[in-house]
Amino acid sequence: MKKIFFAFMIVCSGIYNASAYQLLSSKELGQNDARNQNVVVKCTTDMGKITNQTCSLRRYIKCTSGTKKCAGWQAWRDLRNPSNEYADWRSAASACCRAKGLR
Numbered sequence: 368m369k370k371i372f373f374a375f376m377i378v379c380s381g382i383y384n385a386s387a388y389q390l391l392s393s394k395e396l397g398q399n400d401a402r403n404q405n406v407v408v409k410c411t412t413d414m415g416k417i418t419n420q421t422c423s424l425r426r427y428i429k430c431t432s433g434t435k436k437c438a439g440w441q442a443w444r445d446l447r448n449p450s451n452e453y454a455d456w457r458s459a460a461s462a463c464c465r466a467k468g469l470r
Contacts, residue, residue, distance in 0.1 A: 388460045388470075389417050403427045404440070406456045410464035422447070422463035424456050 388408035396403045406424045411417050423446040430437040442452035443459040448466070453459035464470055 388422070388464055391421065401427060401429050406443075406460070408460040408464070410467060410469035413470060418469060420464075420467055420469060422460055422467075424453075424459045424463070426456075 388410055391407040391409055393406045394404070396405070404426050408422050408424070409417050410420045410422065424443050425446055426441050426443045428437050428440045442454065443456050444453070445451055445459055445463045447463065451459075451462065453462065461470075
């Protein structure tokens, strides 16, 4: 009985700490002078149910067209609140979903 209880607790803690979104799409657009990378995710509830609420995330890179040198990818931004910057799209998705009261 103790083994079943501990297994249940491990599963519950895994659900609680699981990623808070489902990846819908990821696209890279543009050529030569600029590129955008867009990611759209669906948020989930605390119980893990996928909702219809989405978060759109974007980052971009600027390049000089003559030399094709690029300055490097900028930080990820939540299009709903572009003033916030994130190191990766997963942290941006998590923050966006949390702001909506979801995971």
